[in-house]
Amino acid sequence: MQSGTGSLLIFLILTDLLLLGSSRLRNAIRIAAAQGVALGLLPWLAHGHLTGSALLLGAGSAALKGVVFPALLNRALREIHVRREIEPLIGYIPSLLIGTGVLAAAFAFGARLPLPWESPSPLLVPAGLFTLWTGLFLIMARGKAITQVLGYIVMENGIFALGMAVVEAMPLLVELGVLLDVFVAVFVMGILVFHINREFDHIDADQLDALKEGAP
Amino acid sequence: MAGVYSCPLFVYLAMPLEGIYLFGLLAGALALLAASGVGSLLAGRWSERWAVGIGAGGAGLACGAGLAAAVGALLRRVDLTVARPWRMPYGEFRLGLDPLSAFFLIPLFLLSGLAALYAIGYFRSWKGRNPGRFWLFYNGLVASMALVVAARNGVLFLAAWEIMTMASFFLVIFDEADSRSAHAGWIYLVATHLGTALLIGLFVLLGRAAGSQDFGTYAAPAGMAGGLFLLGLAGFGTKAGLYPLHVWLPEAHPAAPSPVSAVMSGVMIKTGIYGIVRLLAILGTVPGWCAWLVLGIGAASGILGVLFALAQHDLKRLLAYHSVENIGIIALGIGLGMLGMTLGLPGLAALGFAGGLLHVLNHAIFKGLLFLGAGAVTHATGTRNIDLLGGALKRMPWTGATFLIGSVAICGLPPLNGFVSEFLIFVGAIEGIIGGDAAVLGGAVVLVSLALVGGLAAACFTKAFGIVFLGEPRSGMAAMASEVGLSMRLPMLALAGLCGVFGLLMARGVRWMEPVVGLLAGGMSPAEAAPGAVRALVPIALFGLLAALVLAVAALAGIRRRLLAGHAGRETVTWDCGYAAPTASMQYTATGFAQPLTQAARGILRPQIESKLPSGVYPAASAYRSETPDMASQLFFDPLFRRAAWRMGQLRWLQQGRVHWYVFYIVLVLVLLLGWALWA
Amino acid sequence: MKLASWLHPILAVALAPLLPVLIQRVKALFAGRCGPPWGQGYRDLWKLLRKGGTYSRTTTWVFRAGPIVQFACLLVALLVVPAGGLSAPVAFDGDWILLAYVLGLGRFFTVSAALDTGSSFEGMGASREVQFAVFTEPALLIGLAALARETQSLSLSPIYAELATGWELPLRILLGAGFFILYLAENCRIPVDDPNTHLELTMIHEVMVLDHGAVDFGFIQWGSALKLWVLGALWAGLLPLGTLPGPLTRLAAGAGGILALAVLTGIVESVTARVRLLRVPQLLVGAGVLCTLGLLLTIR
Structure with a gap:
């Protein structure tokens, strides 16, 4: 099981890097979905046995992230005719470089983070942190609202992975709450994206500053 | 009859103990308030009559039941606490009914029930709006006030306190046509949240020693009773309207619809008094x-x-x-x-x-x-x-x-x-x-x-x-x-x-x-x-x-009556000193x-007076305002907030209007905090 | 003893109409006139109680209720006020709070009745009445609190019974002066108000009752006389009479003190002028200061 968990986490880290470097939106959605499904296996791999709540959690999140979110996002993509992120705020090469730095930081933080009991894998906390930060980075560094939604999903994946380190200590309620948050976020963003597109003929969130207080 | 019970809630209704029975009545009243509020909102989508019926009927019934429970509990000197484990940190879900709570519940349910009846007539002329919105917040306000008084856990208390604040805020701004209502509502919201911030501090300090927010475990750290009381006095005093923390009161009460003003002024501000008194009971000596x-x-x-x-x-x-x-x-x-x-x-x-x-x-x-x-x-x-x-x-x-x-x-x-x-x-x-x-x-x-x-x-x-x-x-x-x-x-x-x-x-x-x-x-x-x-x-x-x-x-x-019986009462004008054409505007x-x-x-x-006094031999117009x-x-508050606004204005450059930057700020703070926690 | 205590209220109701006449006769003496006959007060009442009333169309039942409530309040006040060391029919801890507040209730209704006419004259009088009450009420309560502390009791009857026997001159002088000012102000006498004035703009009490007639005015007149009696009794109790034997002598001494105060009032009204309306609050605050000094004196 140990090696299974390890390779899953490596997969997680690699997909994160892939997301940082990917410009095609459809690809990115697919990668995030794969991440979600893979994470659904994590509770089983990590603990070697299945508790009721872990099963529920894994299956639920895999279904949501593997099926529902991609479907929603793809539909949004179809409606707004956007394929790729052309002008990211931070380019793809710099993104990858920053990502590497963040990965190092994640390992540094992970080594010091106190855990209630021994982690199933030494990679678990760094991978979780890295995924979380990648999500946040995507939100910061990309202009298209769709990519930002994607960032939220990736961030949630990170929280999920981190939670796995403490799943028996972390109440089911909290995880459900986070999942619900993300679901609402995706939902609202989906609608927002649609409306921004209709009003402004683009979905560049970086031009939302026209709405800022005191803007010309 | 004092004691702590911890069996499933529904059992209470069937138990022969009178105190528990009264408690069940109170819990039923709370549930009915919540259900009728939501029910009224839903019903209001298709029928105003039903919305009013459900909302007001639920409020009336629940207030009647709650009043009976409170009076009964006070007369029988019931003193009990009901505890259930819950998913929140720091202690259990604890509700209690003791003489102090019962005493505050009496005016609460009494006035709220009567004001609900009044509201039926008051809103009759407001056609074309979903009355369910009013009843959702109104019944929510009543329920949350009762919950504040019955809570025996700091987390539960603060949650109820916050619901109470939000419900009353929405009721204050209920008359959306009036822009002054909105202004008053904001003043109220800001003032009362400043108070809540102090209360959070108070409860954290109270519960720190025991690691639990259950009221029974509270212990004031040695030598801090005075400081804690001060915190509570300021926090609760804001809600109660003690000088000089009363500033929201003369703004919010006139803005709210009258039945709401009655409830807010009659009982909601009393939850502040309740808080002070409960704090005194907890601290023992100050x-x-x-x-x-x-x-x-x-x-x-x-x-x-x-x-x-x-x-x-x-x-x-x-x-x-x-x-x-x-x-x-x-x-x-x-x-x-x-x-x-x-x-x-x-x-x-x-x-x-x-x-x-x-x-x-x-x-x-x-x-x-x-x-x-x-x-x-x-x-x-x-x-x-x-x-x-x-x-x-x-x-x-x-x-x-x-x-x-x-x-x-x-x-x-x-x-x-x-x-x-x-x-x-x-x-x-x-x-x-x-x-x-x-x-x-x-x-x-x-x-x-x-x-x-x-x-x-x-x-x-x-x-x-x-x-x-x-x-x-x-x-x-x-x-x-x-x-x-x-x-x-x-x-x-x-x-x-x-x-x-x-x-x-x-x-x-x-x-x-x-x-x-x-x-x-x-x-x-x-x-x-x-x-x-x-x-x-x-x-x-x-x-x-x-x-x-x-x-x-x-x-x-x-x-x-006997003395005047033989006489025909004559009616005339008020004595006017012989003036020929008195008008109503001549009155004081x-x-x-x-x-x-x-x-x-x-x-x-320090009144601001604008006056134009009569002048000349034949004065014409004059005015006084x-x-x-x-x-x-x-x-105090206006200069304070003006200065605060000015200081904040200097930080305006941080407001980029870009989501990206905001997320960046959040991440930066989080990472710094995490680093500080891990390395410091 | 208990039965004897009821003599005082009965005597007060019966003798009160004498007080205004007494004051007027003293003033007449000073002015070189002969003044009204002793029975004038009763004659006026008899006339008023038999007359039919005339009412303004503006007024409501509040206008008619005003004199009744005022009169009833003074009757109740009489029940807690002792005279000459003779205890009152009703005595309980804090009864003097009730006394002050019953007088307040009477004022509330008198003022409301005045506002009910819609006349600006009566509104003016009402406005002044409530203004002065703001100053007199605390002064009266502080004065009584000083007495309570001095005698260590919470009720008027024991307070005055104790007081009759003692000899604390400074306290009596301070409170006597303070209570006298309150007596003049509450009863609308010179130098605060002039009951005989004929210019509406300068009146206070009289202008509030301009529109009342017949029975209502009779109640008002009788009530005013009773108020003279009640507040007079509070002042007269400060006289160091000593412990008198028998209830009747005490009653006679108490009534004598009240009549003496009326004579004193007549003298003051004859020799002083009215102060300006704007100066009245200063006078009343002065009374409050005297009473506070009295209280401080008891702390020592």
């Missing part, structure tokens, strides 16, 4: 300076509240300032009680607490009545400006008569309920004065403040009643007024009746309060502490005199009536 502080704040609230009330022209704003005044009276009572505890004078303590707490109940009744009456006048005339009203007693006889009763009661005049609670505080003050030398100053402060407040309140309410209801109408709107419908009249009549009943039968009420007072005054009851004063409340003496007063009035009225106005007093207190009130903004907000 340093002596706390008592003096409460006395000082009470005196300031009482005197300044009524002074500012005197200078108002807006009927509901005037009433709102009177809430500040009455909270001040309550604080004077509580302060006296605390002083008695610190000085070891149990008589003083028992009388002070009894009077202060009784005033909570009494104020709920008469202030609720007055706000409902003011709402009826506004409803009928379309204005709250006292100087435009007049002659309403002829056009609205029921509203007028009940408003008069409320006015007499709020001035603390016999034989109505306001007198009894003020009487207890007064006797407490005298106990202090004739007792040890240390308490003389406290007693004298209370005595003088109460007397001053009494005189000013009488001036203010002869003004409010006299100008609004007596004389001739001062405007066309006032002349067109007509009596309000039955659903609005009935609650006012009920409350007016209660003013009388509670005034005459309060001797029993004081008996009922013994366990409540005992909780605070170290087991001492008023009857033990000051037998003479409490005996005075039982039928023979004071009750006899109050009854004698009523009888004397009745007898004299009978005599007058509210501004004029209060002018000698507001003039005397102009140093404090005065406005009295709040001193505390003018001198």
Whole structure:
């Protein structure tokens, strides 16, 4: 099981890097979905046995992230005719470089983070942190609202992975709450994206500053 | 009957223990309130009638059940706590019913139920809007207030407190057409959240030692009782409207729909008093300076509240300032009680607490009545400006008569309920004065403040009643007024009746309060502490005199009728000194009536006056307009917030208008915090 | 003893109409006139109680209730006020709070009745009445609190019974002066108000009752006389009479003190002028200061 968990986490880290470097939106959605499904296996791999709540959690999140979110996002993509992120705020090469730095930081933080009991894998906390930060980075560094939604999903994946380190200590309620948050976020963003597109003929969130207080 | 129970909630209903049965009734009332609020909102999508029926019916039923539970619990001296594990950190889900909670629940359910009935008529004219929205927030407000009073866990308490704040906020801004409502709503929201911030600090400190937020485990860290009490006083005092934290009150109460003003002023601000009193019970002993502080704040609230009330022209704003005044009276009572505890004078303590707490109940009744009456006048005339009203007693006889009763009661005049609670505080003050030398100053402060407040309140309410209801109408709107419908009249009549009943039968009420007072005054009851004063409340003496007063009035009225029987009463105009063409505008106005007093207190009130005095031999037009903004907000809060806004404005460059940057700020802070936590 | 205590209220109701006449006769003496006959007060009442009333169309039942409530309040007040060391029919801890507040209730209704006419004259009088009450009420309560502390009791009857026997001259002088000012102000006498004035703009009490007639005015007149009696009794109790034997002598001494105060009032009204309206609050605050000094004196 140990090696299974390890390779899953490596997969997680690699997909994160892939997301940082990917410009095609459809690809990115697919990668995030794969991440979600893979994470659904994590509770089983990590603990070697299945508790009721872990099963529920894994299956639920895999279904949501593997099926529902991609479907929603793809539909949004179809409606707004956007394929790729052309002008990211931070380019793809710099993104990858920053990502590497963040990965190092994640390992540094992970080594010091106190855990209630021994982690199933030494990679678990760094991978979780890295995924979380990648999500946040995507939100910061990309202009298209769709990519930002994607960032939220990736961030949630990170929280999920981190939670796995403490799943028996972390109440089911909290995880459900986070999942619900993300679901609402995706939902609202989906609608927002649609409306921004209709009003402004683009979905560049970086031009939302026209709405800022005191803007010309 | 004290104890902690922890079986599934539904079992309580079936259990033969009476206290638990009453608790089940209370829990049922809370559930019914929540269900009927949501139900009303849903029903309102297709039928206004159903929405009103479900919302008001649920509120009425639940308030009836809750009232029965509270009265029963107080009479039977129930004291129990029900605990259930829950998913929140720091302790269990704990609800309790003890004499103190039961005592606060009584006015809460009583007034809320009657105001719900009133609201049916009040909103009848608001066509085309979903009334379910009102009932959702209204029933939510009532339920959350009850939850605040029954909570026995800090987390639960704060959650209920927050729901209460939000529900009342939405009710204040319910009249969306009025932009001033929105402004008032924001002031309220900001003020009350500043208070909540302090409360969070308080609860964190209280629960830190035990690592649990259950009230039973609280322990004040050594030497910090005074500091904790200060935190609580400021936090709860903001909600209660103690000076100078009252600034939201004169804004929010006039803005809210009248049944909501009645509930907010009558009972919601009392949750602040409840908090202070509960904190006292938890802390046990507080340093002596706390008592003096409460006395000082009470005196300031009482005197300044009524002074500012005197200078108002807006009927509901005037009433709102009177809430500040009455909270001040309550604080004077509580302060006296605390002083008695610190000085070891149990008589003083028992009388002070009894009077202060009784005033909570009494104020709920008469202030609720007055706000409902003011709402009826506004409803009928379309204005709250006292100087435009007049002659309403002829056009609205029921509203007028009940408003008069409320006015007499709020001035603390016999034989109505306001007198009894003020009487207890007064006797407490005298106990202090004739007792040890240390308490003389406290007693004298209370005595003088109460007397001053009494005189000013009488001036203010002869003004409010006299100008609004007596004389001739001062405007066309006032002349067109007509009596309000039955659903609005009935609650006012009920409350007016209660003013009388509670005034005459309060001797029993004081008996009922013994366990409540005992909780605070170290087991001492008023009857033990000051037998003479409490005996005075039982039928023979004071009750006899109050009854004698009523009888004397009745007898004299009978005599007058007999004497006048043989004569035809003639009707004519008011004597006008021979002037040929009197008009309604020649009457004294509210501004004029209060002018000698507001003039005397102009140093404090700082009214802004615009006047054009008559000049020349044949003066033509003249004008006089005065406005009295709040001193505390003018001198302290406005400059404070202006300065804060300016400082914040310097940070404006941080506001990029880009989501990316905001996320960056958040991440930066989080990472820094995490690093600090891991390496520091 | 208990039965004897009821003599005082009965005597007060019966003799009160004498007080205004007594004051007027003293003033007449000073002015070199002969003044009204002793029975004038009763004659006026008899006339008023038999007359039919005239009412303004503006007024409501509040206007008619005003005099009744005021009169009833004074009757109740009489029940707690002792005279000449003779205890009152009703005595309980804090009864003097009731006394002050019953007077307040009477004022509330008198003022409301005045506002009910819609006349600006009466509004003016009402406005002044409530203004002065703001100053007199605390002063009265502080004064009584000083007495309570001095005698260590919470009820008027024991307070005055104790007081009759003692000899604390400074306290009596301070409170005597304070109470006298309150007596003049509450009863609308010179130098605060002039009961005989004929200019509405300068009146206080008289202008509030301009529109009342017949029975109502009779009640008002009788009530005013009773108020003179009640407040007079509070002042007269400060006289160091000593413990008198028998209830009747005490009653006679108490009534004598009240009549003496009326004579004193007549003298003051004859030799002083009215102060300006704006100065009245200063006078009343002065009374409050005197009473506070009295209280401080008891702390020592």
